[in-house]
Amino acid sequence: xxxxxxxxxxxxxxxxxxxxxxxxxxxxxxxxxxxxxxxxxxxxxxxxxxxxxxxxxxxxxxxxxxxxxxxxxxxxxxxxxxxxxxxxxxxxxxxxxxxxxxxxxxxxxxxxxxxxxxxx
Amino acid sequence: xxxxxxxxxxxxxxxxxxxxxxxxxxxxxxxxxxxxxxxxxxxxxxxxxxxxxxxxxxxxxxxxxxxxxxxxxxxxxxxxxxxxxxxxxxxxxxxxxxxxxxxxxxxxxxxxxxxxxxxx
Numbered sequence: 001x002x003x004x005x006x007x008x009x010x011x012x013x014x015x016x017x018x019x020x021x022x023x024x025x026x027x028x029x030x031x032x033x034x035x036x037x038x039x040x041x042x043x044x045x046x047x048x049x050x051x052x053x054x055x056x057x058x059x060x061x062x063x064x065x066x067x068x069x070x071x072x073x074x075x076x077x078x079x080x081x082x083x084x085x086x087x088x089x090x091x092x093x094x095x096x097x098x099x100x101x102x103x104x105x106x107x108x109x110x111x112x113x114x115x116x117x118x119x120x
Numbered sequence: 121x122x123x124x125x126x127x128x129x130x131x132x133x134x135x136x137x138x139x140x141x142x143x144x145x146x147x148x149x150x151x152x153x154x155x156x157x158x159x160x161x162x163x164x165x166x167x168x169x170x171x172x173x174x175x176x177x178x179x180x181x182x183x184x185x186x187x188x189x190x191x192x193x194x195x196x197x198x199x200x201x202x203x204x205x206x207x208x209x210x211x212x213x214x215x216x217x218x219x220x221x222x223x224x225x226x227x228x229x230x231x232x233x234x235x236x237x238x239x240x
Contacts, residue, residue: 001185004195024197048147075151
């Protein structure tokens with residue numbers, strides 16, 4: 001009846017990059033897993049902060065005035081409205097937390113915009 | 121200017137059990153680290169879900185009608201209003217996510233009630 005959500009087991013179910021998968025909801029927030037490799041697009045989320053916890057590998061979150069590198073076991077919260085871009089030279093796996101309905105490309109749109117509510 | 125939050129480094133800063141430490145905020149939510157060992161108290165949070173991600177060790181979340189065991193890399197969201205108790209036979213380290221202001225003992229109170237906004 002009560003089942004744990006195993007992150008590794010969920011991560012094994014998809015291989016594509018930049019397409020977050022929802023694994024759990026908490027109130028009106030969603031936990032999402034994502035695999036990143038290469039460079040995303042500059043964008044901002046005008047209405048919400050966005051949290052990243054790296055599970056494997058390494059990613060960079062760059063801002064117009066600096067950057068942060070996250071490795072496995074490191075967390076960062078991108079402030080609401082702050083323009084940013086994510087990059088990973090090799091595949092990085094991360095857990096994202098943000099409100100339900102947030103579009104991955106924020107205000108930027110484009111062909112990296114992922115489906116909403118893609119549960120695994 | 122932008123610094124990652126390293127979970128292991130934060131966990132090394134405290135040793136006591138059942139006393140969550142805030143490490144980050146996202147909108148009106150807080151990420152907290154906690155070390156659990158032994159048994160907590162039966163309680164519920166009437167207004168909010170509560171998420172647990174185990175980082176090290178193993179814990180049980182028991183309900184009146186079942187239980188779930190969480191190991192490192194496993195996530196569970198306790199539904200709003202659901203009475204539960206947490207237990208760990210050996211020390212378990214977990215990341216908790218819940219709204220700012222949530223009291224760890226919920227509606228139960230008692231001497232395991234921890235300080236609010238205990239940042240590390």
